[in-house]
Amino acid sequence: MESTIIRSKNFNAYFGENHVVKNVNIEIPKNHVIAVMGPSGCGKTTYLRCINRMHELIPGATCNGEMVLNDEDVYSMHPIFVRLKIGMVFQRPNPFPNLSIYDNVIAGYKLNGIKLPKGERDKVVEQSLSRAALWKEVKDSLHKKGTFLSGGQQQRLCIARAIAMEPEVLLLDEPTSALDPISTSSVEDLLHELKTNYTLIIVTHNMQQAARVSDRTAFFYMGELVEYDDTKKMFTNPRDNRTQNYITGRFS
Amino acid sequence: MSNLVKYRIAKSSALKIFTIFLAFVCVVPLIFILLYIIRAGITKINWHFLVNIPKPVGESGGGIANALLGSMIIIGVAALIAIPVGILGGIYLNENKKSRLAYWSRLCVDILQGVPSIVIGIVAYFWLVKPLGGFSALSGSVALAIMMLPIIIRSTEETLKLLPDSLKEAAFALGMPFHRVILKVIVPCGISGILSGVILSVARIAGETAPLLFTAFGNPYISTNITKPMQSLPLLIYNYATSPYNDWLDLAWGASLILLLWVLLLNIITKLTTRRWKVQL
Numbered sequence: 001m002e003s004t005i006i007r008s009k010n011f012n013a014y015f016g017e018n019h020v021v022k023n024v025n026i027e028i029p030k031n032h033v034i035a036v037m038g039p040s041g042c043g044k045t046t047y048l049r050c051i052n053r054m055h056e057l058i059p060g061a062t063c064n065g066e067m068v069l070n071d072e073d074v075y076s077m078h079p080i081f082v083r084l085k086i087g088m089v090f091q092r093p094n095p096f097p098n099l100s101i102y103d104n105v106i107a108g109y110k111l112n113g114i115k116l117p118k119g120e121r122d123k124v125v126e127q128s129l130s131r132a133a134l135w136k137e138v139k140d141s142l143h144k145k146g147t148f149l150s151g152g153q154q155q156r157l158c159i160a161r162a163i164a165m166e167p168e169v170l171l172l173d174e175p176t177s178a179l180d181p182i183s184t185s186s187v188e189d190l191l192h193e194l195k196t197n198y199t200l201i202i203v204t205h206n207m208q209q210a211a212r213v214s215d216r217t218a219f220f221y222m223g224e225l226v227e228y229d230d231t232k233k234m235f236t237n238p239r240d241n242r243t244q245n246y247i248t249g250r251f252s
Numbered sequence: 253m254s255n256l257v258k259y260r261i262a263k264s265s266a267l268k269i270f271t272i273f274l275a276f277v278c279v280v281p282l283i284f285i286l287l288y289i290i291r292a293g294i295t296k297i298n299w300h301f302l303v304n305i306p307k308p309v310g311e312s313g314g315g316i317a318n319a320l321l322g323s324m325i326i327i328g329v330a331a332l333i334a335i336p337v338g339i340l341g342g343i344y345l346n347e348n349k350k351s352r353l354a355y356w357s358r359l360c361v362d363i364l365q366g367v368p369s370i371v372i373g374i375v376a377y378f379w380l381v382k383p384l385g386g387f388s389a390l391s392g393s394v395a396l397a398i399m400m401l402p403i404i405i406r407s408t409e410e411t412l413k414l415l416p417d418s419l420k421e422a423a424f425a426l427g428m429p430f431h432r433v434i435l436k437v438i439v440p441c442g443i444s445g446i447l448s449g450v451i452l453s454v455a456r457i458a459g460e461t462a463p464l465l466f467t468a469f470g471n472p473y474i475s476t477n478i479t480k481p482m483q484s485l486p487l488l489i490y491n492y493a494t495s496p497y498n499d500w501l502d503l504a505w506g507a508s509l510i511l512l513l514w515v516l517l518l519n520i521i522t523k524l525t526t527r528r529w530k531v532q533l
Binding site: 084107 | 350418419427428429432437
């Protein structure tokens with residue numbers, strides 16, 4: 001039996017009066033890739049940002065319900081611990097422009113004031129960059145600025161930065177929407193490999209991508225979780241009409 | 253038809269020439285001022301002029317060492333007061349764009365920028381000079397610090413406003429507490445704009461006379477005690493330029509040129525820092 005790492009129960013999120021995530025119940029198994037898909041404005045990104053408590057940083061944003069990480073309520077933990085355990089990669093690559101590639105990877109340590117001995121630092125940098133499939137490309141320019149890289153490389157740098165902190169869960173918010181097809185496929189390949197160490201939750205409105213990379217898919221529509229099932233089953237034999245309509249492209 | 257086009261082309265070039273002419277007009281006063289002051293001041297400046305204090309009336313020679321040192325101390329203390337307050341204030345305004353306190357303090361900062369410098373001098377007089385029982389360099393520094401504040405606050409705020417939110421999100425997502433996000437990410441990324449605001453504010457107050465008239469007051473001797481009256485360049489120029497003695501007039505011209513070069517240098521440094529410290533986003 002696979003163990004559950006994240007569980008939401010009756011989870012709601014709001015922007016002021018606007019109810020954007022409605023009563024979501026979901027159980028996310030460890031070491032799987034979960035795709036969250038749905039049309040624009042369906043609350044999928046908001047739901048993702050609730051998992052590591054980024055949602056509450058927006059003025060007027062609130063949420064309620066149960067969000068549990070390994071039997072511990074996320075909303076009674078300190079947000080800083082939550083975010084150390086649940087890493088995040090954003091839609092647009094956002095390396096720190098004032099730091100070198102090397103420093104970007106260990107930014108989570110360096111900027112948090114966690115001192116690592118030089119040898120260990122080098123190890124973390126090499127390991128994270130290798131796992132993010134970027135080591136070979138940048139190993140000779142580690143001390144150049146992170147913004148010197150191409151968009152796809154920057155996004156993999158951001159992934160390296162997130163996994164350098166050894167989180168348990170990695171949230172990816174449309175990580176490839178700003179990338180070209182080649183960079184997209186290298187990021188997708190990467191997700192497969194990362195699965196052995198982390199649990200990945202990826203938001204995407206690209207159905208092919210959801211089908212390609214995920215073990216399970218959750219379909220959001222108008223703030224509701226319409227369907228959540230094995231990806232194969234969902235794309236071949238959806239239970240709900242709305243899912244059927246979405247994956248066959250009858251609305252978007 | 254072709255006539256119409258020709259007419260339009262002519263009109264267009266007329267406007268172009270007119271704008272070039274006006275742009276030139278903007279530069280002319282500065283060139284005249286520069287030339288005039290350089291011609292009058294350049295012959296007065298030498299090493300002796302920089303390291304000696306003014307001689308009493310009737311003796312020729314003398315320098316502006318007391319004013320030069322005084323100006324540096326007064327401005328230095330003013331910067332020590334204004335820089336932390338201004339930068340932190342600017343950070344607050346950027347972090348809490350919509351709060352009521354931000355609205356009111358932004359308004360107050362804008363009004364403060366428009367308050368005549370002589371009024372600020374009077375306020376410093378009533379706050380510090382009267383209660384402390386005498387003129388002091390410190391009270392002059394406070395007056396100048398008040399003048400620096402709006403410039404630093406607004407330039408910090410405007411710089412930080414241009415940084416993308418994604419930067420802050422990246423930092424928060426790595427589990428950084430708020431103070432580290434500000435100190436390690438936001439401020440370093442905006443450092444060029446913040447620094448140039450600071451240097452510009454120093455350039456702006458370097459020539460202020462009015463706030464110093466009844467605070468720092470002036471002093472014919474070298475003084476490093478900030479609780480006592482102190483000379484400064486603009487005060488020296490003000491006092492000596494209105495005097496009837498030729499030696500003193502010469503000192504005023506030389507001091508004017510020094511002050512002008514100082515401000516010019518600060519502006520050039522600003523340009524260089526903006527380029528050197530700019531973080532490519």
